[in-house]
Amino acid sequence: MGNRLREFRTARRWRQRDLADQVELLSRRVLNETLSVTERTVSRWEGGDDPSPPAQRVLAVVFETTPDELGFSTPTPGLIAASGLNLTNGSDIGESDVVDAFELVVRLTRSDASDATLTMLARRVDRLCRDYPVRSAGDLLAESRRWLDRTLAMTERRLTLTQHRETLVQAGWLSALVACLTYDIGDSFGAETWREATAELGRETGHAELIGWSYEIAAWMALTSSRPADAADYAAAGQEIDRTSCVSVQLAAQQARALALMGDRAGAEAAMARGRATLTHLPSPADPEHHFVVDPAKADFYAVDVYRMLDMREAATEYADRVIDYCERPDGTIRSPMRRSEALLTLGTVAARNGELDAAVSRGLDAFGDPRKCLPSLLTVAADLDTELRPHRHEPIVTRWQDALTTVRAPLALEP
Numbered sequence: 001m002g003n004r005l006r007e008f009r010t011a012r013r014w015r016q017r018d019l020a021d022q023v024e025l026l027s028r029r030v031l032n033e034t035l036s037v038t039e040r041t042v043s044r045w046e047g048g049d050d051p052s053p054p055a056q057r058v059l060a061v062v063f064e065t066t067p068d069e070l071g072f073s074t075p076t077p078g079l080i081a082a083s084g085l086n087l088t089n090g091s092d093i094g095e096s097d098v099v100d101a102f103e104l105v106v107r108l109t110r111s112d113a114s115d116a117t118l119t120m121l122a123r124r125v126d127r128l129c130r131d132y133p134v135r136s137a138g139d140l141l142a143e144s145r146r147w148l149d150r151t152l153a154m155t156e157r158r159l160t161l162t163q164h165r166e167t168l169v170q171a172g173w174l175s176a177l178v179a180c181l182t183y184d185i186g187d188s189f190g191a192e193t194w195r196e197a198t199a200e201l202g203r204e205t206g207h208a209e210l211i212g213w214s215y216e217i218a219a220w221m222a223l224t225s226s227r228p229a230d231a232a233d234y235a236a237a238g239q240e241i242d243r244t245s246c247v248s249v250q251l252a253a254q255q256a257r258a259l260a261l262m263g264d265r266a267g268a269e270a271a272m273a274r275g276r277a278t279l280t281h282l283p284s285p286a287d288p289e290h291h292f293v294v295d296p297a298k299a300d301f302y303a304v305d306v307y308r309m310l311d312m313r314e315a316a317t318e319y320a321d322r323v324i325d326y327c328e329r330p331d332g333t334i335r336s337p338m339r340r341s342e343a344l345l346t347l348g349t350v351a352a353r354n355g356e357l358d359a360a361v362s363r364g365l366d367a368f369g370d371p372r373k374c375l376p377s378l379l380t381v382a383a384d385l386d387t388e389l390r391p392h393r394h395e396p397i398v399t400r401w402q403d404a405l406t407t408v409r410a411p412l413a414l415e416p
Helices: 004-011 016-031 039-046 054-064 079-083 095-109 117-133 137-152 163-182 188-205 206-222 228-241 246-261 264-282 296-309 313-327 337-353 357-367 375-392 394-411
Strands: none
Touching: 004 016, 004 039, 004 264, 016 039, 016 054, 054 117, 095 296, 095 375, 117 137, 137 163, 163 188, 163 206, 163 375, 188 296, 206 228, 206 246, 206 375, 228 246, 246 264, 246 296, 264 296, 296 313, 296 337, 296 375, 313 337, 337 357, 337 375, 357 394, 375 394
């Protein structure tokens, strides 16, 4: 009986090329290496050839299932076969050398963790990262911390070298997620600690993308702390480390925001163009809601900020409307509450600059309505609207805005 790969692929209406792209895209995140997969590779797999165990783990993450459910049955190779040693070939290698080499292979391939365990871990980490846009920051943070503790405990078990590295990579993604969530609830000191842990895990595993995300988080934290020059420096440094994955696109976006905040329109537009050029060479992600994935819709979101900061009102309005259309599903649910809220604040800022106070306050109050918030980011954008409304603070409708802003600021104990 063959595997079920074709069945899973066609259920998503993917071509073989689409599946090959997703395996290449996710392999870097799951394995810390890019698997070279072509349509021909997928065709062989669907024809009955079993993928390698690492490829099986990536495929399981792609389809949110297990290798068993996909119908794979790769046998575990014997230690001698795995070592490549022939102990009976009468070569000139001394018996003690052969035994020592064999013992080394035994130790390196001995493990208390199965491939199924690593697959389950990768799937869980992927799920947590995809929950970021919609789940309560506090709830998601608590669960992510629990899984990070379990993952770090796994590194104390007997693992192969490959398994140990893969486990540390998953710990790196969890650490990055915890850093973001910790910052969302206003704990900048804790967030910086987890950001540094992410960078260290990236260096320990040689994972350039993880290191890149640690710089991206640093740039984001600097931007929302009124340090645009630092943000630009962090973004530039991150792009030196990773120029090819999706993090380079987001680093370019953060650089554009920082330059826009400093009034450098040409530099900001050049950074945005550089990010979009990189994005065109990346495969479309199957999981755009994943926090550490960038797609054209996310690039549009960052453009909203850039154009608002540069007071390019027509462009800011166009991109804000585009972001809101993307976020609001036909059934009334919100795909990304935080993006929608910040786009609404941008529309409010533009309205205030145009002297439309009622529309400005209405947009601003609507932006505060969703419980899923990143407080530092939300308040950074809200500050622009507040600046425009302050000259009209004696108007009753503006008083409503100021009262709402004070309530949102309360958890961070910020002064109005």
